[in-house]
Amino acid sequence: MTKGLSLQDVCIAKGGKKLLEVDHHIDPGAVLTLMGPSGVGKSTLLSFVTGTLVPEFNATGQVILNDRAITTLAPQDRRVGILFQDDLLFPHLSVGANLAFGLKPGGNRAARDAKIADALSEVGLDGFADRDPATLSGGQKARVSLMRMLLSEPEALLLDEPFSRLDTALRAQVRDMVFSRAKERDLPVLMVTHDHADAETAGGHTIHLKA
């Protein structure tokens, strides 16, 4: 059994024009970084992995996650977590309800509330469950967003320029948190970024894409 996330002969095209090709295996706890100018299809590759590719694009190849071929699965069955540059906390739900949305089903109310409280406390946000996400600072939102994703127990983690909206001081802090949580949980990480510091901190293999 091969653990990790494998992109096998993945090729993304738009209207017959090839945008990018990737063939790479990401070990559990390792990071693959994709760098390159906008418009080369970096984010499109991520949407191919999550299963939300828009019809204008065509993709071929296989994505294997922990021995499961996920390309033919429905997006919600793939167990691939993703973080975007915006926190995208659901604005109509409280912080706690956002986390509950992510938390896998099962367990009674008290057990679920306890897990949510633990998750909040893990990122230093004790007692934030009833807060309106709009009242949180940028760093706090990023932390809630990360925990929401981790509570769904994904088997791989995709990062779509996840730190680019944060200011420099905050960026390093959030970046360290994300990478350390991923490593703890042995998650293979696929990251798309513009920022060389992101790639250096990640420490894994980097693919440079050309326009």
Next chain:
Amino acid sequence: MIGSPATASHNNPMPARRVLPALPALTLLVMLGPVAAGLYGTVLPAFGHLPALGQTGPNLDAFRAVLAWPGFVTAARLSLTTGLIATAISLVIVVLVTAGWSGTRAFRVLERLLSPLLSVPHAAAAFGLAFLIAPSGWVARGLSPWLTGWDRPPDVLIVQDPMGLAMTLGLIAKEVPFLLLMTLAALAQADAQRSATLAQALGYGRMTGWLKTVFPRIYAQIRLPVYVTLAYAMSVVDVALILGPTTPSTLAVQVVKWMGEPELTMRLQAAAGALMQLGLVLGALGVWRLGEFALGRLGMRWVHSGQRMAGDRWLAPAALGVGALSALAVLLGIGVLAIWSVAAQWQFPHALPDAFTLRSWNRHSMGMRAALWETGVIAVCVTILAVVLTIGCLEAEQRYGLRLTKRGIWLLYLPLLIPQVAFLPGLQILFLSAGADMGRGPVMMAHLIFVLPYVFLSFADPYRAWDTRYGTIATALGARPDGVLWRVRLPMLLRPLLTAMAVGVAVSVGQYLPTLLIGGGRVATLTTEALALVSGGDRRAIGVYGLMQTAAALVPFALALLIPTLVWRNRQGLRHD
């Protein structure tokens, strides 16, 4: 007109659903099916074929009968002149006001008045205007006797004047807010502000620069709504009954009169008249299109001339004044309806009644409550149906790529472009021939034809503008497509959803002809009851019904503002949508 399902099935595996992919087709069917059936049911009797009455054509007797009607030429001309003039003036007001004032504080005030102005039903606005400008109306009272010297209402025909001027004014007052709303939606998509700023930097006046750079883009976007306005204004029945001339009335009104004759063979004549009305509208649309070409040519020459100012200094304020006046006419009209509904004795030229009383409300409370109930049941059921179909279409578009093409948008506008009076008589004749029971159900079906396009047009933009990354996140967290819709997308879109529902209710409340013709006279809504009061001229009763009609359309808009504010009072992220 619907694109084939996206070929992304390999990338985007979705569980097969039986209902959802069929919804776009079903929606088109419930919207266009009755239109097609109604036209079919109009064409046959118009050419003398109505086996239910023992008539087997084809022949041209019905058309001959219409042409032999002494009022025909006048009625047809009235339809053309009132429709074309009302549409042209409304468009000019909207364009000049937007050109001269968009982005200013005055424009924002007008914007804020839009929703209430739009929701006022045509009939109520027309009654209000009549009560303002009639010889014994508020305007004459305000100017008498100190300016006019009148101590009794002058004996002139202002409302229902033979030229149809009052009717044209009434149409303008209601079409200006509609076209302004459409223009605002188009402005949001065109890169208007930068073009206008650039033109001003080149020394163009605010209005001239806007007309030369932004207007062509805007007009391309609002062309269909303009056509809808023209078709509507030419064939409207309720406004024409209230404000239009009577001897003869417009062709559309005459068709409805023929439909109401006890002699059933008159339906043949009505059907022929309806087809001729359709021909008039199509002809006028053709003339309008030619006018577009001609104005486009002239406009190009004007652009080439490099002229920097074209009366910006007086034209823009004048347009704003006229626009404000038309808004004021509707609002004051509703005010005067309200006063009449509680007026005891009210002598001319007193500006206010001598005493106030609830007698009119008490006298009409039984009938009014029954009509309010009927109106509410129909409006709520139809709106819920329309919203379900709209959300289904938009979800099918999202999940399967079943998207209306640019040409397909025409299909949405079709029920609004074909005059009601052209196909509703045919629909009624079909119902009668089939021996079907007329009543609330068929009336709902008829309302749905007109409610659906408005609900769809109102909800589609906010629905499509929603950030789909929320959907990606929710899916990555394990939510199924239905879960994304119900737990994330619709709650986040609560405000535009309720607004679309308010639009739907307002459209349904205002429907006169479908209720009258398809209800077979057995469905009494606030609108049909109000229109039934025209000939009696009981101003207090009209005040009561007109005001209730307005309230039935306006209250949902207030709720659409209030409910999201209450539900999301602790959610700042949803406050400014």
